[in-house]
Amino acid sequence: MSVEFIYPEFEVVRNKDRCIACRVCERQCANEVHKYDKDRGVLISDESKCVDCQRCVSLCPTRALKIIKSDCTLKENANWKNDTIKEIYKQANSGGVLLSSMGNPNPLPVYWDKILINASQVTNPPIDPLREPMETRVFLGKKNEKVTRDENGNLKCKLPPQIELSMPVMFSAMSYGSISYNAHESLARAATELGILYNTGEGGLHEDFYCYGENTIVQVASGRFGVHKDYLEAGRAVEIKMGQGAKPGIGGHLPGTKIVGDVSRTRMIPEGSDAISPAPHHDIYSIEDLRQLVFSLKEATEYKKPVIVKVAAVHNIAAIASGIARSGADIIAIDGFRGGTGAAPTRIRDNVGIPIELALASVDQRLRDEGIRNNVSLVVGGSIRSASDVVKAIALGADACYVATAALLALGCHLCRTCQTGKCNWGIATQRPDLVKRLNPNVGSERLVRLMTAWKHEIKELMGGMGINSIEALRGNRLMLRGVGLNTRELAILGISHAGE
Amino acid sequence: MNINAKNVDYKDLNEEIRNVQGDCTVSECLGQRFMAAGMSDKTITVTGIPGNALGAYLNGAVIEVMGNAQDAVGDTMNDGEIIIHGNIGDAAGYAMRGGKIFVKGNAGYRAGIHMKAYKEKKPCIVIGGKAGSFLGEYQAGGTIIVLGLCDDTGSDIVGNYPSTGMHGGKMYLRSDCKNIEFPGQVSVKKATAEDLKEIEEDIIKFCEHFECDVNEILNSEFTIVTPDSKNPYKQMYVAN
Incomplete structure (x- = not known):
């Protein structure tokens, strides 16, 4: 073999006793791993093309297949691991920038897993959500600083526009183009049924989905794809994307191969042309400039839509958030460094940004210290994996969470992390019609509704255990959290005590 | 119809322009931002200097400025026409x-x-x-x-x-x-x-x-x- 050879990462194990040569695996694999050998009447595999998406495994009627990690190993050591060495080979072979998908896979600390939640014992008894009402509704938007009354003593209730959510979770931005029509439809329909919002991402809004507008956040990013008056008016809120947790500081390129048909029309760029989102908004170089974009959007929508500004969690996030809170934005969305992506340079994804837990805690504290916390709501994302992550985020100071990877998993994603190829066998991160139709929006939206309904129950149970019956009473309630195995600096930033204290 | 923009805040000015039936002129404009943002249905003639983001998301309206304009003219404009008789x-x-x-x-x-x-x-x-x-x-x-x-x-x-x-x-x-x-x-x-x-x-x-x-x-x-x-x-x- 040549110097360019890299041993395949996975092995396809086919149980010959079980295989009935029905060729389902061959038809299901867009990567063309499986092939029928007519002469011998058996299926053979080219594991070098396998991405371990588990499609063939899941659909094999006789359970004859499994994919395992290859044990063919390089002589690795703690410094030069298999992946590190292979990345060098790939770059020496191609001269290219390494491109990966989904969130940061490295073993950096997941603070959610080092934070524990309180429960009531003896005094302040727990509440049983099965027999007592629990409030999981939240309202996102700028709140008035104080209660005011008119001359008759009646409350003045004029609030800036608010978003009502049935639970403190939304589906975060994934563009039409990076994911499929059926994936968008599943998200839109599930959000509508659940009384939450989904987010168009920066690829515009397909005309078929305008009917879900009340449950849609429309995004405006540096490429301004698909942004026009009707689009802005269609959504419940407008989000300005300044950054993304998976790739802070850089823009995005949706390759021309994905700019086909309706994607091209929705983005308003010709078929086959790359969709390039520049790293900066070229008209934003300061908080004042951001304020200008915020208010141009408010003017265009006649002050009826809350404006969200989404940024990646980076080193000076507290100061940045303080600026955004003064820019006229109604909501700040912060995306942590484990957030997913359809494609990002590996080095950026794995090395840039900070954990969302620390970012959230420092932003919430900073805004409180400056007396501007009520100017904005805080939404956090960047790997919220479960109801307990949501509860911890709320207790650290978030108003709501963004989830995307978990939503994709519900749709069938098996986290093979090769979205960038456009050959998603589960019909999610692809524009190939034969693959897209594998994701049935009826099934997809149902699965999302089930997932979120389950989370809602869990949120209620966790809240009830703490003796709290409303999300409002949990928000920023850091006394409900304790750290384990964290040093004093980490505890100080998180604003929590160590377990046992 | 003429709207005098002297000492009028941009928000109020835009509301007035939005509410005008048919074409209008805006006089004595002095830096009001976002003028005619997203508008689709009229011709607006401006004297004075409009502020940043003139005609942002413009959706079919026609804006004619008899002098200079500032930054971000026609930001993310979708349709219509902006005519500037000066510099931008x-x-x-x-x-x-x-x-x-x-x-x-x-x-x-x-x-x-x-x-x-x-x-x-x-x-x-x-x-x-x-x-x-x-x-x-x-x-x-x-x-x-x-x-x-x-x-x-x-x-x-x-x-x-x-x-x-x-x-x-x-x-x-x-x-x-x-x-x-x-x-x-x-x-x-x-x-x-x-x-x-x-x-x-x-x-x-x-x-x-x-x-x-x-x-x-x-x-x-x-x-x-x-x-x-x-x-x-x-x-x-x-x-x-």
Whole structure:
């Protein structure tokens, strides 16, 4: 073999006793791993093309297949691991920038897993959500600083526009183009049924989905794809994307191969042309400039839509958030460094940004210290994996969470992390019609509704255990959290005590 | 109907403009931002100086400014027309996706960044004077025309780094462009009669607005800049 050879990462194990040569695996694999050998009447595999998406495994009627990690190993050591060495080979072979998908896979600390939640014992008894009402509704938007009354003593209730959510979770931005029509439809329909919002991402809004507008956040990013008056008016809120947790500081390129048909029309760029989102908004170089974009959007929508500004969690996030809170934005969305992506340079994804837990805690504290916390709501994302992550985020100071990877998993994603190829066998991160139709929006939206309904129950149970019956009473309630195995600096930033204290 | 903008806040001014039935004039404008943002149904004639983001997300309305305008004219404009009888500031026509902007004088930095086009929607910016640096950066579609009329400085028709990252659309510069450095991914040629035919209509409109001689403009040498590739970043990556 040549110097360019890299041993395949996975092995396809086919149980010959079980295989009935029905060729389902061959038809299901867009990567063309499986092939029928007519002469011998058996299926053979080219594991070098396998991405371990588990499609063939899941659909094999006789359970004859499994994919395992290859044990063919390089002589690795703690410094030069298999992946590190292979990345060098790939770059020496191609001269290219390494491109990966989904969130940061490295073993950096997941603070959610080092934070524990309180429960009531003896005094302040727990509440049983099965027999007592629990409030999981939240309202996102700028709140008035104080209660005011008119001359008759009646409350003045004029609030800036608010978003009502049935639970403190939304589906975060994934563009039409990076994911499929059926994936968008599943998200839109599930959000509508659940009384939450989904987010168009920066690829515009397909005309078929305008009917879900009340449950849609429309995004405006540096490429301004698909942004026009009707689009802005269609959504419940407008989000300005300044950054993304998976790739802070850089823009995005949706390759021309994905700019086909309706994607091209929705983005308003010709078929086959790359969709390039520049790293900066070229008209934003300061908080004042951001304020200008915020208010141009408010003017265009006649002050009826809350404006969200989404940024990646980076080193000076507290100061940045303080600026955004003064820019006229109604909501700040912060995306942590484990957030997913359809494609990002590996080095950026794995090395840039900070954990969302620390970012959230420092932003919430900073805004409180400056007396501007009520100017904005805080939404956090960047790997919220479960109801307990949501509860911890709320207790650290978030108003709501963004989830995307978990939503994709519900749709069938098996986290093979090769979205960038456009050959998603589960019909999610692809524009190939034969693959897209594998994701049935009826099934997809149902699965999302089930997932979120389950989370809602869990949120209620966790809240009830703490003796709290409303999300409002949990928000920023850091006394409900304790750290384990964290040093004093980490505890100080998180604003929590160590377990046992 | 006339709206006097003196001492009127931009929010109130826009509300007044929005509520006017039919066409209107806005006089004594002094820096009010976001004027006519997203509007679709009227002709607005402005005296004085409108503020930043004039005609942002414009959706079919016509705005004529009798003097200068500031930054971000026609930001993300979708349809309609903006006519400026003076100079404009930076970032005009950012991410414009339809409609036309005519400027009699000069444009600042970063005009026409990330302009788009799709089928019948083809935005166009015509700059009568000169343009600043970064003209048409990331241009993805549409037409940018710079005429370099009324030149009394002898400077180049466009500043540094025009058409960086350009991957669609066309740029016409009425100059031989011999001193201008273009990036590698665009092709720079002398415009043929056929090329000029494509912009004739826009030049005629420009001349109608600002009373110039069509033939004099069209009979001069133009340089046309087009992208070599629709996928300028394709080769940069390797799957990991």
